Amino acid sequence: MDWQELEAFRTLAHELHFGRTAERLHLSRARVSQLIRTLERRVGAPLFDRTSRRVALSPIGRQLLDDLAPHQLGIVAAFARASDAARGIGGTLTVGFSSPMAGEAVMRIADVFRARHADCEVDIRELHLSDRYSPLRSGELDLALLEFPVCEPDLVTGPVIFRDPRVLAVSSLHPLAGREAVCAEDLRGETILAIAGLSDYFLDDLVPAHSPASRPLQTTTYWQELLTLVAAGKGVTVCAAQGARYYPRPTLVYLPFTDSPPLTYGLVWPTTGATAMVRAFIEAAIETTAGVPALG
Template sequence: MNWQEHEAFLTLAEELHFGRAADRLAVSRARVSQMIQVMERRIGAPLFERTSRRVTLTPLGTQLRDTLGPHHHGILAAVARAADNARGISGVLRVGFTHPLGAELLTSASALFRTRHPGCAVEIREVHLSDRFGPLRRDELDLVFLEFPAEEPDLIHGPVLLRNRKVLVLARTHRLADRDTVCADDLAGETLFFPGGLEDYFVDHHLPAHTASGHPIHRTMTMLYWQEVQLQIGAGNGVAVAAEQAEHYYPRPNLICLPFTDQPPVEYGLVWRASGLPAPGAAFADVLTEVVTPLLDGGGRPVAGHADLL
């Protein structure tokens, strides 16, 4: 029994469909059928029951799957570990996030990354907006998945991986609460809350100090945590700018979110030290990009059910 036959058998045992198995193996359905028939002749008994509607494992096929699978995957893992060690993809990769959608995406990417690079572990931790770059500079993390802009002379940022429309978070009793959308001019005279500790260029990019007509917008960042911001908004003391579908992660019955019609989206990506991205980090960035891409709709925003805050 050769390696291709092992692969064909285990893939068909998982898919129970010749077409899907052929697609995964990048061969024709006839080739899959041929390899299975060779195995069955060599063993001397059928491994699959085939009808016009379904494919199922025979008891003998189930026994072979359960016995062969761990050995086959163990060999794949051993080869992957050797290749990773040759390329320097080993040890522990430390990745941070600043937004809840980022936590979900990093978790998914980590699971896929570990299957491809079993010799490298991934540690994920939250990074607060008030200290977005500190863990990188203190060598506590290798990568951080955060909000752009991130224009720091000692750091490098990768391409944009996500975009979310901006929304205005306000109390249900607010004067704008009956609107469908808002624009920057609607913020004239408002108090705009946001978490403290953010860089001036970041605040200026996302939170305007004046409306297009020149009216001032009072910006305050006396609070470090979003929960505190929400409390102030709910009490009618001001509003906040967040990313689309913010209520998905931080729902409050007394708050609503209205989309902006004239503000640029919130963009997200990876940031690392200018001294260089280690081989595990580069490999992880590729996997994260692969995981994120299917979640984007035609407008470059996460599909319904995924949201994150500025």
């Protein structure tokens, strides 16, 4: 198996864009396409669904990405262990999270990490949804667990830690509120609310691809403010199913999508920040989530 093929696959799976993948790997776009086609021939099935506007993982591609993650990151872990043996690990690792479920996952991983590295402490901090990357770039955070996709040239995306079903939050008085589920077509004509500051590529992924609505029409800075606007009937929002658990309101209804994949959450760190402690935390994350069924 050609390592370059696997690296091209992994990078494209996170970038979902051939041009950005080529830039990250310092290859031509044609070379990236060739590597992906070769790997697809090896597998015997398409790994990506491609259109003129969008690249998305196929079900087989998603399965392959999940199965490869422990093995690819295992190589990183091997170097981390060698580094540990040479100089040891000590100090404080600062880890961010972007949602309640991500925060719980970080705490579980931190417990495993501390048990292995007694000289280390983990400082856990919440990320603001409208500015998820600045703390990583400034050095305030060493790594973070947040929503994918993350397509930033100075940030590295690691393994998917968990998935959460994609849902539509509507007012309890909304015409859709009595439904058991919705599809992307139901967004037609709706005002879609979103957090300000999210990148275009993230919004493209958040709102179901085959939805008639290609962009949110209104943004706000704070999550609780956004939910208040939804409850007041000012619009609807696409979010993760954990919202029903952590942000229940009698004036809100969370409806699952029947035709859209779950949202994914994974680790992210600066390209220049792969320290021994960061690599050890990634290793702990992989082992903590191994065998745990993905949500949704």
